[in-house]
Amino acid sequence: MTIKIALIGTLPPPVGGTSISLGHLNRSLEGRDDVQVKVVNTGGIRGKGLHGIRQFVQVVWKIFQAACDVDVVTLHIGLHALPLIGxxxxxxxxxxxxxxxxxxxxGNxxxxxxxxxxxxxxxVIRHADLYLVQTQALxxxxxEANLxxxxxxxxxxxxxxxxxxxxGARNNCRRFVFLSHIRPTKGISEIIIAAERLDDDVTVNVYGPLYDGLTEDIFNNCNRVRYCGVADPDSVPGILKSHDALLLPTYYGGEGYPGVILEAFNAGIPVIxxxxxxxxxxxxxxxGILVQPRDAEKLYQAMSQIVKNELFYQSLCRGVLERRTFFDLEKWTxxxxxxxxxxxKFGSSEKDIS
Known part of the structure; x- marks a missing residue:
């Protein structure tokens, strides 16, 4: 039996964890024989004035059309968009x-x-038939909120x-990569401070769009940290595989499960x-190695550890291969x-879904 599912949410562009995750799910569902997918893309509305209002009305109309045509409606959304579109x-x-x-x-x-x-x-959440959250903490x-x-x-x-x-390709670590939005709360300053203390043969390549007033000038005096621009989503797997470890010293308030960590697991590289x-x-x-947020010294120590201790680095790589199977897209699709x-089948009368 084929089930018709509406996917409502933001697809790339813009590129971000939410849109990339929904894009992966959409492609995975489209490859199945037991599912028909109808997509309503809610992206690109904010900050467009009257045009944005017209576009919002069109999106709402498409949502109603989708709800009429499918068996299940699914909304894929971040916290602050929920009261608007929900x-x-x-x-x-x-x-x-x-x-x-x-x-x-x-993660909010x-x-x-x-x-x-x-x-x-x-x-909106209380009236949903099922509420899926990204983390165990949520x-x-x-x-606790009686949902x-x-x-x-x-x-x-x-x-x-x-x-x-x-x-035996991953014997040592010399090439670090940061691949995310570049903003202070993603730890970019801590990366620069820590990396510039490392040996000359260590490099850190930084990919991502610049936010919160940051410009490429922050890299002007760097010897080991290089800004490489914004990565195309299709190039991300190749970029990660060409490096030895991922850096993500984040303290971003909206952080959930960063998708780039799972991308790194797929590439077989550990994360700091x-x-x-x-x-x-x-x-x-x-x-991987977990350090305290906002601590450039601890970040430097972690980077030094996997650069200098090859056996430790190799053990982390083996751990990545064991960990990554749990987060496989097909399993969660x-x-x-x-x-x-x-x-x-059961609608809102079904209270316990396991």
Missing amino acids: PFVLLGCRLFRKPLLIRRFG DHRELKGFSFRVGQW KNAAK ERVEWFPTSRPMSNQPLLSD TTLWKAIPEIVDETC DKFVFYCNKIS
């Missing part, structure tokens, strides 16, 4: 008597919304089955990241389709 999605579901699945991106508790936005956001928080139909649904990525270490929000749920001492079938 009520219209819920209205479409109620008009056409279709179940609603909400998949929340990011919905109770961080304020005032009217909080009331609207919580109302699942626990949702349970009943909540499940953990982590970020996932297509994972290779090839044992990347079989040829931070004890920040839910990141320790996916990175531990077997596949199967789970997503299972959830859609479940709520399509």
